[in-house]
Amino acid sequence: MASPSTRSRLLGHALSAWTVAVLAVLWLPLVVIIVLSVAENAATILPFTGVTLAHYQATLQDGALLGSVANSATIATLASVLATAVGVPASVALVRYDVPLSNAFRVAVVLPMVVPGVVLGIGVLISIRTLPGITPGFVPTVLTHAVYGLPFVVLLVSARLAAVDDTLADAARDLGASPLVAFRDVTLPAIAPAVASGFLFAWVRSFEEFVRAYFVSGTTDVLTTEMYALLAYGTAPKLNVIATLVLFVLAVVLAVAMTAGDVVSAVTAGE
Amino acid sequence: MGDTDSVLGRLVGSPRARLAALLAPSGGLLVALLFAPLSFMVAVSFARVSDASRIIWHPTAANYTALVDATPFWSTPFVTSLLLSVGIAAATTVVCLVAAYPVAYALARRDRGRRVVFFLVLLPFFTMYLVRVYSWYLLFGDGGVLNDIATVLGVGPVDAFGFGVPAIVVGLAHAQFPYMLLTLYAGIEAVDFDVLEAARDLGASRRAVFRDVLLPLTLPNVVAGSLFVFVPAFGSFVAPRFLSGSTVLLVGQLIAGRIDSFNIASASAAATVVVVLIAAAFGVAARYTDASAGGDH
Numbered sequence: 001m002a003s004p005s006t007r008s009r010l011l012g013h014a015l016s017a018w019t020v021a022v023l024a025v026l027w028l029p030l031v032v033i034i035v036l037s038v039a040e041n042a043a044t045i046l047p048f049t050g051v052t053l054a055h056y057q058a059t060l061q062d063g064a065l066l067g068s069v070a071n072s073a074t075i076a077t078l079a080s081v082l083a084t085a086v087g088v089p090a091s092v093a094l095v096r097y098d099v100p101l102s103n104a105f106r107v108a109v110v111l112p113m114v115v116p117g118v119v120l121g122i123g124v125l126i127s128i129r130t131l132p133g134i135t136p137g138f139v140p141t142v143l144t145h146a147v148y149g150l151p152f153v154v155l156l157v158s159a160r161l162a163a164v165d166d167t168l169a170d171a172a173r174d175l176g177a178s179p180l181v182a183f184r185d186v187t188l189p190a191i192a193p194a195v196a197s198g199f200l201f202a203w204v205r206s207f208e209e210f211v212r213a214y215f216v217s218g219t220t221d222v223l224t225t226e227m228y229a230l231l232a233y234g235t236a237p238k239l240n241v242i243a244t245l246v247l248f249v250l251a252v253v254l255a256v257a258m259t260a261g262d263v264v265s266a267v268t269a270g271e
Numbered sequence: 272m273g274d275t276d277s278v279l280g281r282l283v284g285s286p287r288a289r290l291a292a293l294l295a296p297s298g299g300l301l302v303a304l305l306f307a308p309l310s311f312m313v314a315v316s317f318a319r320v321s322d323a324s325r326i327i328w329h330p331t332a333a334n335y336t337a338l339v340d341a342t343p344f345w346s347t348p349f350v351t352s353l354l355l356s357v358g359i360a361a362a363t364t365v366v367c368l369v370a371a372y373p374v375a376y377a378l379a380r381r382d383r384g385r386r387v388v389f390f391l392v393l394l395p396f397f398t399m400y401l402v403r404v405y406s407w408y409l410l411f412g413d414g415g416v417l418n419d420i421a422t423v424l425g426v427g428p429v430d431a432f433g434f435g436v437p438a439i440v441v442g443l444a445h446a447q448f449p450y451m452l453l454t455l456y457a458g459i460e461a462v463d464f465d466v467l468e469a470a471r472d473l474g475a476s477r478r479a480v481f482r483d484v485l486l487p488l489t490l491p492n493v494v495a496g497s498l499f500v501f502v503p504a505f506g507s508f509v510a511p512r513f514l515s516g517s518t519v520l521l522v523g524q525l526i527a528g529r530i531d532s533f534n535i536a537s538a539s540a541a542a543t544v545v546v547v548l549i550a551a552a553f554g555v556a557a558r559y560t561d562a563s564a565g566g567d568h
Contacts, residue, residue, distance in 0.1 A: 011477070015377040019388060022370050026395045026448065029406030032416065033398070036409070044409060046419040086296035093293035097286065105294070107553065108301055114499065115305070115549070116506020118523045119542045122530050123308035126315055126539065130326065147304040150297060179289065208399040211508050215530070227401050231513070236405070243402035250397045258390060 030247065037244040042237035059241040065226060069242065072207050072223035075138070079145035080202035086146075087153030087202075088195060092183070094154070095161040113151035117211030120144070125215040136218030144212050149202025156201065160194030161187075193260075200257060204250065309546060316539035324533060334540035348525060349541055353548075356522040359439055360505035366444040367451040367500045368493065375455035379462075396449040401509060404442050408513045411438040434516025442510040450499035458492025459485075491560040498556050502549050 036042050040050040059065065093099055094106060112120070124144055128134045164187070172182040188195075210224035217225060223242070230236040316334050319327040338349040345354065378385050395403070410416045411432055418428040431437055462485065470480045486493070508523040515521070522545060529538035 015373055018373045019377050022374050022448075023388065023391050025370075026392065026445065029403050029410065029445065030395055030398055032406045032409060033402055044414075044419070045416045046423070082300075086300055089293040090297035093290055097290050097293070099290065099294070105298075107557075108305075109297065112301070112305055114502040115309075116503060116508070116523055116545065118506055118508045118526050119312075119545055120305070120308070122526065122538055122542060123312040124304060125530070126535055127308040127311045129324075130311070143300070143304050147300055150300065154297070204397045208397075208401065210401050211527075224399070224401050227399075231401070231405055239402050239405060243399050247394070247398050251394055254390060254393060254397065258386060 033240050033243050034247070036237070037240035042240060055237040055241045059238040062238060064221070065223075065238060065242070068221040068223045068226045071138075071221055075142050075145060075220075075222065076203045076206035078142045079206040080149050080199050082142070082146040083149035083153050083202040084195060084199045087150050087198060088157055088191075090150075091154050091158035091161055092187070095158045096166060109154045110151045112147045117209070118215075120148075121212040121215030124212070128216070136216050138217075138220045140216040140218075141213055141220060141222065144216050145206035145209060146202075148209060148212065149205055152201035152205065153195075153198035156194045156198040157191055160191045164190045196257065200253065207246075312539045313543050313546075315536060316543045318536065320536040324535065326535075334536045335544075337537060338540055338544070348520065349522070349544075352520045352522045352525045353544070355436075355519055356505050356507075359436060359443070359511075359521065360501045360507075362436075362440045363443040363447065363504040364451075364497045364501045366440060367448050368497060370444070371448060371452040371455050371496070372493075375452055375459050378456050379459040380464075392449055392452060395445070400446055403445065404509050404513050407438065407442045407445065407510075411441075411514060412516070434514055435518045438514040438516070439507075439511050439519075439521070442514045443504045443507055444500075446510065447500040447504060451496040454492050454496035454499060455489065458489040462488050494556050494559040498552065502552060505549070506545055 032045060035045060035048075037055055038051050038053065039045070039048060040052045040054075041048075042055060090105075090109065094102055094109075099105060121144075124140060125136060128136060128140055134140070166187070168190075169182045169186045172186050173179060177185070208224060210228060213222045214225050214228065227236065227239050227242075230239060314328075315326060317330050317332065319329055319331055319333070321327055339347055341347045344350060374388075378388060408415075412418070412434055413428060413432075415432060417432040421429050421432065466488075467480050467484055470484050471477075475483070506523045507521065508527055511519070511521040511524055515524075522541065526538050526541050526545070529535075529541065
């Protein structure tokens with residue numbers, strides 16, 4: 001029988017190997033996307049016939065597709081600003097105050113993250129169809145995505161708030177600062193990384209969201225619904241290009257975010 | 272913490288008014304775009320919808336009985352798709368749990384490389400879901416990349432790489448994996464490992480320490496992570512749409528299909544059943560998470 005130290009080293013190697021294997025599977029589809037974005041034959045990896053930038057050129061000349069990218073970015077920005085603007089006060093209330101039914105509110109805030117997109121999408125769709133003066137389109141998409149992003153903001157910010165010492169804010173108020181000023185000058189700087197992470201998560205979730213947008217976006221061109229239409233016709237080389245470009249932009253944003261603020265502890269509530 | 276705050280609150284101003292101001296915006300948003308639409312959908316599921324898509328508010332359970340109108344009742348498309356969705360969501364949850372627990376443990380126990388691993392986990396999570404599913408679509412299938420590779424290696428084509436249930440489970444597990452990993456990591460990271468050391472010193476085997484100490488301590492996170500995987504997988508639409516190879520129909524696809532064919536009442540009834548089942552899953556999960564989670568992270 002192996003000695004205990006040998007066994008724990010073996011266990012350590014097994015954990016490392018497992019982690020590497022899981023990461024490899026996570027990255028497999030991304031590698032396919034990146035490779036196909038520069039492949040002459042964008043339909044499949046094998047046989048690989050050659051490298052080309054033609055798909056990039058075609059994508060950057062596709063005005064309609066770029067327009068839908070701009071639309072989706074606008075919707076994502078408005079939705080995540082709204083989600084952050086309502087989510088941060090809610091987090092403060094949940095963590096710092098004795099909220100009646102706070103557990104029920106906590107569950108309610110998480111619900112948009114887990115209620116299936118199909119269910120929420122048709123719920124909103126049939127509701128706005130019945131209401132006079134509202135039609136599917138830009139505004140319903142922004143609002144639906146804001147609700148979708150809300151859980152990410154509240155989970156990240158309230159986890160951070162719970163970890164931050166609030167006696168400083170109390171002291172500021174004791175010394176005469178209004179609650180608003182105490183929040184702005186003391187609490188907000190301390191939770192800023194989590195607010196930024198929440199905003200980032202909400203932005204990305206909106207930008208790439210499909211099912212809800214499919215039902216509530218109406219005639220507004222959204223990137224994902226455009227992509228879905230393209231995919232229905234088979235191969236869509238431009239999708240690989242857009243996904244690759246978005247991937248690189250987000251890689252930089254995430255790298256900066258993880259260096260500047262502690263995204264990991266914000267995301268996992270670990271301290 | 273809450274006590275000092277409410278004392279201060281009474282001194283500074285009406286805490287109730289401040290609380291209302293803090294919660295009203297998010298509460299309003301949730302009511303307007305979650306609870307009201309879902310309540311309306313439930314109402315429609317008990318109404319009649321005319322051919323001209325006009326809702327006739329005449330209470331009826333016909334939309335529900337139509338969902339199970341066959342002998343045996345589980346042979347209707349709805350019940351079949353519902354059961355299949357539960358099975359696929361359960362399989363997805365197990366795959367995520369088994370894949371994520373060792374990784375979460377390794378991340379919690381070692382500082383080296385933690386940031387890099389998190390970066391590599393989060394980036395796929397941030398890549399457009401639709402395109403990721405499309406990528407799996409290219410990987411699977413008889414003529415897909417996985418089978419090409421298997422053929423080159425001389426072992427293919429492999430049946431398991433065809434479209435259908437396994438492909439859907441892989442696509443969904445890939446999409447939901449980070450939720451499980453982050454939830455498990457938060458739990459394992461908070462564990463006092465001195466307790467595990469003590470158990471080892473007292474002669475417990477690694478297996479026993481895992482089963483009797485680590486797993487019970489992290490059970491709330493296991494349950495919460497499973498919920499974050501199971502529920503979205505249960506109602507998924509995109510992954511089965513591309514990866515089923517039209518061999519199977521999940522309940523999310525069935526609901527979307529009924530909306531697309533203007534069968535609003537039936538879609539509402541089916542979606543209501545899904546919502547009720549999800550609420551039940553939350554109720555069961557709350558029994559395991561509330562006690563120790565308690566809202567404190």
